[in-house]
Amino acid sequence: MAESPGLRHGPVVPQLESLLRELLREQRWKAGERLPSEVRLAEELGVGRSSVREAIRLLARDGLVDVRHGSGTFVTDLSTIPHEGPDVRQLLRRARLLEAYEVRRALEVEAARLAARRIRPEDVERLRASLRERQERVGGDPAAFVDADLDFHHAIVELSGNAVLVGLFDVVRPVLRAALIEMVTHEAALPDVSCAHAAVLEALERGDAEAAVAATADNLEGTMAFIRAEMADR
Template sequence: MGELRHGPVVPQVENLLRERLRRKEWAPGERLPNEVRLAEELGVGRSSVREAVRLLARDGLLDVRHGAGTFVAEPPAESSGVQQLLRRARLLEVYEVRRALEVEAARLAAQRVRPEDIERLRAGLRNRQQRRGGAPAAFVDADLEFHRAIVELSGNALLLNLFLAALPLLRETLIEMVRHETGLPDVSCAHADLLDALERGDAAAAVEATVDNLETVLSGVRAAVAQ
């Protein structure tokens, strides 16, 4: 079982439970330990467990039966589009959070970045590009490391802590996106534009490139969810 870090508790509890479900620690249809026991196991409050369970139930992973308990949901039929819709809805939420965090981080980073930081970012961007089209997890890790470095360069500890708290869920959601979504846009140009803006110290251009990167994916996801 993983350990909780500093930062918002609910996303971490959700990720820990999601990982246990992924490992099939509980079989489909099996009843989970009650709220009190899970809270004790994880070292968190019952309200945090309750909210994490609610999020997992919304994603179709758990089945909350009032008066009976919480059960592992039966896997959907392969032909069902429900899971895809749930995945896209979660992706939409994740990208909205990314946008809020990374736009401000890019603006601040453009004001504070140093030449040696640019070289490190350039190497990170090369690594991202080299992994594009390869294993989804390796590509997502390289992409998130590039963005994490920019958030770190913002110099804002709270922004960085919020980003790191969301990182496990963000990673999992993006890997699912790369694996399952077809016709994903190539946002490599937006990443290159962001690096150029940071190198010039142009905060407005850094914000614009970040918005272009995230909104390109967001617009496609919004359209798919709305269909």
């Protein structure tokens, strides 16, 4: 790659994604050609390797590159990709995210009900520490915030004592993580559900299953309503 362009202040991942899209559009790498390694791209662009990985993941999700574990990342045959506008691609991503949230809501509501009956004082302390970490990351690095948020929810699902619910959460987590990072990075109007998180913890601490279910539903419905509204506006 030639001289690396400088990146502006602000979220790095969307800038990297935009830059790599432009380079693909300019056919810097041909169809079937392997991209430079994450390490090399990070060095040439002056960014962290994790940021490059997230940008590549977004490109792969849109079918622009093919990530082959153990072999590298390859440019797809761009002529075979449907000529959808970015709004259409985003709409499809939001539809998939809404479906994942519907599954998430069902499993987390039941997990909260079970966790309220089984939680111990030491579990409450661990949840409180996890929630504190989530709150400390609000407004910071999107990936770190989303990871902390999902860690809090995962801990509650684990407290349900139901291995099937834990397994289901682990299945949808990668989908949620990628989509939420994008939303946190790009969307300024995302609902603030911090109070709902605190309400979930308070209900669990009291052992109040009904309140835990209600708070969990309120928490997730806020984001689901945002996604539905976005889809309706397009």
